[in-house]
Amino acid sequence: MTGETIFSRIIKGEIPCDEIYSDDKCIAFRDIEPQAPVHILVIPKKTIVNLKEVGAEEQELLGHLLLISAQIAKKEGLEDWRTVINTGAEAGQTVFHLHIHIIGGRKLNWPPG
Numbered sequence: 001m002t003g004e005t006i007f008s009r010i011i012k013g014e015i016p017c018d019e020i021y022s023d024d025k026c027i028a029f030r031d032i033e034p035q036a037p038v039h040i041l042v043i044p045k046k047t048i049v050n051l052k053e054v055g056a057e058e059q060e061l062l063g064h065l066l067l068i069s070a071q072i073a074k075k076e077g078l079e080d081w082r083t084v085i086n087t088g089a090e091a092g093q094t095v096f097h098l099h100i101h102i103i104g105g106r107k108l109n110w111p112p113g
Contacts, residue, residue, distance in 0.1 A: 007043050007097035021072055025064050028072055028102075037105030038076050042069050048098040050087040069100050078104040082112075 009015045010027070017029035020040065031039040042065055048054060054062065066083070073081045081104030086093035 005095050005097045007095055007099065008047060011043070011045050021068065023068075025061060026068055028068065031101070036103045036108070038073075038078060038081070038102065040072055040076070040102040042072065042100040042102065044098055049096045050093060050098050051085060052087055054098075065100055069102050073102050073104060076102075076104070078102075080104060082108050084112075 006015060010017045010029070017027075019027060019029045021028035021042075024045070026042055026044050028040055028042040031041055033039075044061055044065060046061065048058065069083055073083075081102055084101040084103060085098070086101075
Protein backbone atom coordinates (compact mmCIF):
# COMPACT_ATOMS: atom_id res chain seq x y z
CA MET A 1 0.00 0.00 0.00
CA THR A 2 1.46 3.25 -1.09
CA GLY A 3 0.17 6.67 -1.85
CA GLU A 4 -0.76 9.79 0.00
CA THR A 5 -2.05 9.48 3.56
CA ILE A 6 -3.30 11.93 6.14
CA PHE A 7 0.19 11.76 7.68
CA SER A 8 1.96 12.66 4.45
CA ARG A 9 -0.40 15.63 4.15
CA ILE A 10 0.41 16.66 7.75
CA ILE A 11 4.13 16.43 6.98
CA LYS A 12 3.65 18.69 3.94
CA GLY A 13 1.69 21.18 6.06
CA GLU A 14 -1.55 20.69 4.12
CA ILE A 15 -3.44 19.51 7.21
CA PRO A 16 -2.90 21.18 10.60
CA CYS A 17 -1.99 19.17 13.68
CA ASP A 18 -1.31 19.82 17.35
CA GLU A 19 2.44 19.52 16.83
CA ILE A 20 4.60 19.03 19.89
CA TYR A 21 7.92 18.08 18.28
CA SER A 22 9.61 18.21 14.89
CA ASP A 23 13.10 17.67 13.53
CA ASP A 24 14.55 16.72 10.15
CA LYS A 25 13.57 13.05 10.60
CA CYS A 26 10.19 13.04 12.33
CA ILE A 27 7.20 14.95 13.63
CA ALA A 28 5.09 14.29 16.74
CA PHE A 29 1.57 15.50 17.41
CA ARG A 30 -1.44 14.77 19.59
CA ASP A 31 -3.84 12.11 18.32
CA ILE A 32 -7.21 13.55 17.26
CA GLU A 33 -9.00 10.52 18.78
CA PRO A 34 -7.04 9.99 22.02
CA GLN A 35 -7.39 6.67 23.82
CA ALA A 36 -5.87 8.06 27.05
CA PRO A 37 -5.13 11.46 28.60
CA VAL A 38 -1.82 11.42 26.70
CA HIS A 39 -1.94 9.99 23.18
CA ILE A 40 0.76 11.23 20.85
CA LEU A 41 1.84 9.99 17.44
CA VAL A 42 5.46 10.06 16.28
CA ILE A 43 5.90 9.61 12.54
CA PRO A 44 8.93 9.61 10.27
CA LYS A 45 9.00 12.28 7.60
CA LYS A 46 10.21 9.58 5.22
CA THR A 47 7.31 7.57 3.81
CA ILE A 48 7.41 4.04 5.20
CA VAL A 49 4.17 2.04 5.18
CA ASN A 50 4.94 -0.11 8.24
CA LEU A 51 7.55 -2.39 9.83
CA LYS A 52 7.07 -5.00 7.08
CA GLU A 53 8.83 -2.61 4.72
CA VAL A 54 11.89 -1.68 6.76
CA GLY A 55 15.36 -3.07 6.30
CA ALA A 56 18.72 -2.59 7.94
CA GLU A 57 19.08 0.78 6.21
CA GLU A 58 16.31 2.13 8.47
CA GLN A 59 18.02 1.11 11.73
CA GLU A 60 19.13 4.64 12.60
CA LEU A 61 15.71 6.14 11.81
CA LEU A 62 13.85 3.52 13.87
CA GLY A 63 16.17 4.09 16.82
CA HIS A 64 15.66 7.84 16.48
CA LEU A 65 11.87 7.43 16.52
CA LEU A 66 12.00 5.36 19.71
CA LEU A 67 14.40 7.74 21.46
CA ILE A 68 12.25 10.74 20.54
CA SER A 69 9.16 8.84 21.74
CA ALA A 70 10.75 8.27 25.16
CA GLN A 71 11.84 11.92 25.40
CA ILE A 72 8.33 13.12 24.57
CA ALA A 73 6.72 10.74 27.10
CA LYS A 74 9.02 12.02 29.83
CA LYS A 75 8.40 15.65 28.82
CA GLU A 76 4.64 14.95 29.07
CA GLY A 77 5.23 13.90 32.67
CA LEU A 78 4.59 10.21 32.14
CA GLU A 79 6.23 7.76 34.54
CA ASP A 80 4.75 4.78 32.71
CA TRP A 81 3.40 4.59 29.19
CA ARG A 82 2.70 2.24 26.32
CA THR A 83 4.53 2.47 23.01
CA VAL A 84 2.60 0.87 20.15
CA ILE A 85 3.42 0.24 16.49
CA ASN A 86 0.60 -1.45 14.59
CA THR A 87 1.74 -3.34 11.48
CA GLY A 88 -1.01 -4.27 9.04
CA ALA A 89 -4.78 -3.93 9.00
CA GLU A 90 -5.39 -7.05 11.11
CA ALA A 91 -3.17 -5.55 13.82
CA GLY A 92 -5.18 -2.33 13.88
CA GLN A 93 -3.16 -0.16 11.50
CA THR A 94 -5.55 2.32 9.91
CA VAL A 95 -3.11 4.85 8.45
CA PHE A 96 -0.52 3.15 6.27
CA HIS A 97 2.42 5.37 7.20
CA LEU A 98 4.61 4.01 9.99
CA HIS A 99 3.80 5.67 13.30
CA ILE A 100 4.43 5.16 16.98
CA HIS A 101 1.67 5.72 19.52
CA ILE A 102 2.70 7.05 22.93
CA ILE A 103 -0.22 6.28 25.25
CA GLY A 104 -0.38 7.06 28.96
CA GLY A 105 -1.81 9.08 31.78
CA ARG A 106 -4.09 6.30 33.02
CA LYS A 107 -3.81 2.62 33.93
CA LEU A 108 -3.52 0.57 30.75
CA ASN A 109 -4.87 -2.98 30.81
CA TRP A 110 -3.37 -6.04 29.15
CA PRO A 111 -4.15 -7.55 26.74
CA PRO A 112 -5.07 -4.37 24.91
CA GLY A 113 -7.83 -5.77 22.73
